Amino acid sequence: MKKRILCVCFGNTCRSPMLHTLLSRNLPRENFEIESAGLADRSGAPASPHAIECMREKGLDITAHKSRRASNLELSSYDHIYCVEEVLAEKLVALGAPREKIEVVEVSNPYGQNLEIYRVCAEVLSQLAKTLASKFVQ
Numbered sequence: 001m002k003k004r005i006l007c008v009c010f011g012n013t014c015r016s017p018m019l020h021t022l023l024s025r026n027l028p029r030e031n032f033e034i035e036s037a038g039l040a041d042r043s044g045a046p047a048s049p050h051a052i053e054c055m056r057e058k059g060l061d062i063t064a065h066k067s068r069r070a071s072n073l074e075l076s077s078y079d080h081i082y083c084v085e086e087v088l089a090e091k092l093v094a095l096g097a098p099r100e101k102i103e104v105v106e107v108s109n110p111y112g113q114n115l116e117i118y119r120v121c122a123e124v125l126s127q128l129a130k131t132l133a134s135k136f137v138q
Contacts, residue, residue: 003136005034006078008088012038012067014051014111015084018122021060022129023082027136037070039091044068050115054122071095082132085109105132 005023009016020036027034045067047055055062075081075097083089084107093099105128110121 002031002033003079004077005032006070006073006075006081007034007036008070008081008083008092009036009038009107010085010088010109011040011042011045011111012036012069013045013048013065014118015107015109015121015125017047017062017065017067018051018055019082019084019105019107019125019129021055021062022058022126023133025060026129026133032136035073036065037068037073039070039088040067041069042067043072048111048118050110050113050118051122053115054118057119058122058126070097076101 007016007019016036016038020034024034047062047065052062075095078101081097081102083092083102083104086104089102089104092102107124110118
């Protein structure tokens with residue numbers, strides 16, 4: 001049975017789609033189902049242009065990404081939920097996510113910033129994805 005992982009940020013246009021994509025590169029698809037979502041009240045937005053560029057620079061394509069709301073998901077069905085801010089973790093719990101399945105991995109929000117800030121964020125997320133993946137793959 002595949003382990004289900006959810007990556008969550010506020011809008012699901014920057015950090016969580018990048019982390020989702022980076023984790024997907026580091027974990028075998030036959031053993032893991034990795035998704036992302038946000039807590040903003042919108043769905044269907046594309047990844048931010050800078051997030052797309054940062055992933056392109058790492059050889060990854062997130063151009064097809066469309067944001068979705070965590071509130072529309074069965075949060076208890078995930079084995080692990082990686083949340084990029086503590087305040088978002090508390091909102092996930094309020095939506096029914098089991099607290100013991102949530103791990104906060106603080107990552108600064110690059111939204112609205114320049115490409116260099118996004119590159120720093122993408123590098124932090126890249127290292128984080130390797131660290132998180134190493135917990136699963138020995």
